Amino acid sequence: MTRSTTTRPLVIVGASYAGLQLASSARELGFEEDILIVGDEPHPPYQRPPLSKGLLTGKATVDQLWLRAPEFYAQKRIGLCLGRRVAALDLAARRLTLDDGSVLEHGWLALTTGARARALPLPGAELDGVLPLRTLDDALRVAEAAASARSVCVIGGGFIGLEVAAALRARGAEVCVVETQPRLLARSLPERMAAFVEDAHRQRGVRVLTGRGVRGLLGANGRVAAVELADGQRIDCDLVVLGIGVWPNSELARDAGLTVDNGIVTDPLGRTSAEGVLAAGDVAAVAPSPGAPRVRHESIQAATDGARAAASLLVGQPRPNTAVPWFWSDQFDLKFQMAGVARADDEAVLRGEPASGRFSVFYLRDGAVAAAHSVNRPGEHLLSRQLIAAGARLSPQVLADPDSDLKAAMAAQSAAA
Template identity: 70%
Template sequence: MAAAHPLVIVGASYAGVQLAASARELGFEERIVIVGDEVHAPYQRPPLSKGLLTGKTSVDNLALRGPDFFAQNAIDLMLGRRATALDPGARSVRLDDGAVLDYGWLALATGARCRPFALPGSTLEGVLDLRTLDDALRIADAAGRTERACVIGGGFIGLEVASALRARGAEVTVVEAQPHLLARAFPQLMSSYVENAHRRRGVALLTGRGVRALHGAQGRVAAVELDDGTRIDCDLVVLGIGVLPNAELAQQAGIAVDNGIVVDMLGRTSAPRVLAAGDVASMALPPAPGVPARMRLESIQSANDGARALASLVVGREAPCTAVPWFWSDQFDLKLQMTGLAAPGDEVVLRGDMASDRFSVFYLRQGTLVAAHSVNKPAEHMQSRKLIGARARLGADQLADPSFDLKTVA
C-alpha cells in the first residue's frame, strides 16, 4: 500500500475512528494513522456516566471496535502519544516524543476536556470529574464507599452521574448555577419535567446557586459551601460543569478557532488539507430559519456524521454533513431522546402525559417541524428525525393527538 499521502488522525475518538473506518469503506488506499493520547484502545463513552457507574456495563464491553478491526483495515494505532505541534505548510505534525508524521490529509478529532474548577478545595481527595475511562473508574470505585454525594452542574453528564449514584443508594444533591437544569439544551417545559423527575426519585436539587468553596477533613472532601454560606455535607463531589474544545493545536498553527475549530460542512478548516470533526469542531449547519450558521455539537452521532463527511472529501466524493442532529440521555428509568434544534419562539406541542414518563414535545417553526424531545418514546423519536429531515409541515393539533400516526406524513 502506498504511503505518499497518508491520512493522519489526531484523536482516537468516535470521530477519529469513524473517519478511518469510512475512509477505508470508500476506498482510501493510503496509510491511515490514528494518534491517541490515552493508553486505552478506542472505547465507548456513553456508558462512562451510565452503565459503568451502575455496574450494568463492564470495562470489557466498552471497545469501540472489535480487537481485529484496526489490523484488518490496516489502520495504525499510536496510543499513549500526544501531538504537540502542527505545521500546515510542511504538512507535518510533531508528537511528544519528537517523532514527526507527514500527512496528505490531517484530521483533528481531539474532542474536549473538562472545564477547569479552580475554587478553594478543588484538589481535595474525593473531588472528581468525568471525561475519560480512567475518570469513570475512579468515580465507580468511590461510589462503592459513598453515602452522600454532591454533583456540581446540572447538565446531562451531571444528571446521569446523579441518577447512577442515587441508584446505588447514595444521598445525592445536584447544585446548578442556572435557574433551571439543562438550561442550554432544553426550554422551560422540559427542564421542569427533568427537575421533577429527579426530585421524585430522591435527588435533592439546588438551582440558581453557586459554589464558593469545598471543605475537607484530613485531606478528603467533606462539604460543599454555597454562595450564601450553606454547607452540604458529602464524601464525594463530581464535577459536571461543562467542557472546553481541545483546539489549541489548531490555534497555535494559525487555524481559525471560535469555540472550536471552524469548519464547513465537509470538515475543512482554514488550512489546506487540515480537517476537523467531533466535539472540537464548530461545523457549518445547513441554512434554515432560526438556525445558527454553525455550532459545536457535543454528541456521538454528530461526531460520526461529521467524520463521514470528512471521509467523503479525502476520497474525492464530497458529501457534506446535512444530517439532523440527535442525542440521548439515560437517567434512572428514563430514556430522553432529542433531535433537531429548538429555538426561543418555536411553537411547543405536547403529545402524551408527562406524568406517565412517556411523551414527546414537538417544536414547530412557521408550521415546520424543527425539533422533538421524547421520553421513553423511541418510535416517535425515530419518526421525528425523519420528519425534521424532510422539513415536514404539520398542524399542532395533529402532533398533539396520540392517535395520529406520524408515519402517514409524507
C-alpha cells in the same frame, strides 16, 4: 501548485468516536493510503455514553466499551499510536511532532481531538474525592470512589451531571445536585422539558438546588468533606463529581494557525481554514450553511455524521453533513431523546401525558416541525427525525392527538406536494 494530499499517510489526531469513524469510513469508501490514529489516552477508541451511565451502575464493564476489536484495526490497516500527545503541527511541511520528540509526516491531516472537562476554579478543588467525568480513567475513578461514598454532591445540572446523579442514586448513595443557573439544563432544553427532568430526579430521591453558586470545597485530612455554597450553606459529602461542561481541545489547531472560534471552524465537509486539514467531532465548530451561526454539537451522532462527511472528501466524493442532529440521555428508567434544535420562540405541542412517563414535545417553526423531544417514546423519536428532515408541516392538532398516525400524515403531505 496544489500539493498532493495522498502521497503520505492520513494521520488522525484524536482516538475518539470521530477519529475512528473517519478512519473506518475512509476505508469503506476506498481510501487506500496508510491511516494512523494518534491518541493521548492509553486506551483504544471506546464508547463514552456508558461512562456516566452503565459503568457507574455496574451494568457495563470496561471490556464492553471498546468500539472495535483489535483485529479490526489490522484488517482495515488502521494504525494506533496510543498514549502519545501531539506537541506541535507544521502544516506547511505536513508533519507533526509528538511529545517524545518523534516526527510524523502526513498527507491529509484530521483533528478529532474532542473536548476536556472544565476545571473548577475554586478553593478546595484539589482535594481528594473531587473528580471530573470525561474520560474512561475519570469514570473508573468515580466508580471506585462511589463504591464507598455515602453522600455525593454533583456540581452541574447538565446532562452529564444528571446522568451521574441518576447512576449514583441508583446505587443507593444520597445525591445532591447543585446548579448555578435558575433551572436545570438551561443551555440544553426548553423550560417544560427541564422541569420534567427535575421533577423526575426529585421523585427518585435526588436533592436538587438551582440558582445556587458554589463558594468553595471544604476538606478534612486532605479529603473533601463538604461543598460550601455562595450563601454560606454547607452540603456535607464524601464525593464531589464535576459536571460543569467542557472545553474544546482546539489549542493545537490554534497554535498551528487554523481558524478557531469555540472550536476548530469547519464547513459541513469538515474542511478547516488550511488545505488538506479536516476536523470533526466535539472540537469542530460547524457552520451548516454560509452565514449561519457556528455550532458544536457534543454528541456521538454528530461526531459520526461529521466524520463520515470528512471521509467522503478524502476519496473525492464530497457528501456534506446535512443530518438532523440528535442526542439521547438515560436517567433512571427514563430515556430522553432529542432531535433538531429547539428555540425559545418555537410553538411547543405536547403529545401524550408527562405523568405517564411516556410523551413527546414537538416544536413548530414557521409551521414546520423543527425539533422534538421524547421521553420513553423511541418510535416517535425516530419518526420525528424524518419529520424534521422533510420539513413536514403538520398541524398542532394532528401532532397533539396521540391516536393520529404521524407517518401516514407525513406521507399524505408528501403525496400532495
